[in-house]
Amino acid sequence: MQNWKDSILNDRERLTPDSKFKYSCHKGLFCFGRCCGDVNIFLTPYDVLRMKKVLGISSEEFLGKYTLPLILQDQQIPVALLKMGDDENKKCPFVTAEGCVIYTDRPWACRMYPLGLASSVAEAESEAFCFIADDESLCMGFKEDKEWTVKEWLTDQGVDIYNQKSQAYMQFTLNKSFQEGSELEPAKVQMFYKTCYNLDTFRTHLFSSSFFERFDIDEATIEGLKTDDEALLDFGIKWLRFSLFAENTLKVKDDVWDKKRNELGIITE
Numbered sequence: 403m404q405n406w407k408d409s410i411l412n413d414r415e416r417l418t419p420d421s422k423f424k425y426s427c428h429k430g431l432f433c434f435g436r437c438c439g440d441v442n443i444f445l446t447p448y449d450v451l452r453m454k455k456v457l458g459i460s461s462e463e464f465l466g467k468y469t470l471p472l473i474l475q476d477q478q479i480p481v482a483l484l485k486m487g488d489d490e491n492k493k494c495p496f497v498t499a500e501g502c503v504i505y506t507d508r509p510w511a512c513r514m515y516p517l518g519l520a521s522s523v524a525e526a527e528s529e530a531f532c533f534i535a536d537d538e539s540l541c542m543g544f545k546e547d548k549e550w551t552v553k554e555w556l557t558d559q560g561v562d563i564y565n566q567k568s569q570a571y572m573q574f575t576l577n578k579s580f581q582e583g584s585e586l587e588p589a590k591v592q593m594f595y596k597t598c599y600n601l602d603t604f605r606t607h608l609f610s611s612s613f614f615e616r617f618d619i620d621e622a623t624i625e626g627l628k629t630d631d632e633a634l635l636d637f638g639i640k641w642l643r644f645s646l647f648a649e650n651t652l653k654v655k656d657d658v659w660d661k662k663r664n665e666l667g668i669i670t671e
């Protein structure tokens with residue numbers, strides 16, 4: 403029996419940016435709110451950044467109250483899953499009779515809906531493609547007259563902007579180590595999760611440690627990191643690339659290297 407991933411790759415129509423579909427979701431449809439429950443929504447770090455901000459709470463509080471930490475089996479990547487309610491319909495904590503209370507800052511997956519995105523590493527020159535993600539007979543939105551191309555939908559819903567803001571993170575997760583599903587040590591998984599998802603704690607760690615004494619970071623960047631969450635997320639990715647994969651994304655100060663060489667008794671010419 404094929405799993406859900408295979409069934410998407412094998413059975414779903416692969417939409418192109420110009421493919422058309424009819425769809426409109428609005429209050430008054432009898433299914434209104436149906437899809438905002440009992441669903442797996444994996445949050446990106448940028449989703450968490452937006453959601454905790456609009457709710458006016460810290461990333462620590464947001465993660466504790468609204469998410470479950472998980473590790474993606476294939477790639478061994480830590481992610482935050484949006485926690486659904488304990489009620490019979492397992493409702494999303496943000497759905498009300500009026501719709502989504504954080505609509506302007508809803509996660510990437512909710513913006514995509516009713517489209518899904520899939521790709522296969524097994525297929526040569528595989529490209530990600532969109533597909534219709536729901537059962538069209540259950541979603542009344544497909545019976546409405548409003549017509550979209552896939553491209554129009556993604557722009558209208560702000561998916562393009564979310565993709566841009568998540569570019570550094572997505573690029574990082576394409577590292578060979580994740581693509582091959584190599585397991586990171588638990589401490590490194592923690593570091594990955596905290597840096598990407600728990601931005602306020604990451605900021606506290608940066609500014610309460612000797613980090614900026616050890617790395618060559620200009621003053622303007624340091625000032626920006628104090629208040630700008632998006633800059634902090636991109637900086638965090640650079641830090642992870644440096645610390646997990648020894649990439650050249652940050653520079654250690656010369657005097658720190660000199661001290662280390664002296665401690666180790668390494669003589670340089």
Ligand code: SF4
Nearest residue numbers: 427433435437541543
């Ligand atoms: S099932 Fe479809 S039409 Fe109904 S609320 Fe969900 S997305 Fe909208």
Ligand code: SF4
Nearest residue numbers: 438494496497502512
């Ligand atoms: S975040 Fe908003 S749009 Fe997404 S599932 Fe929850 S209520 Fe629905």
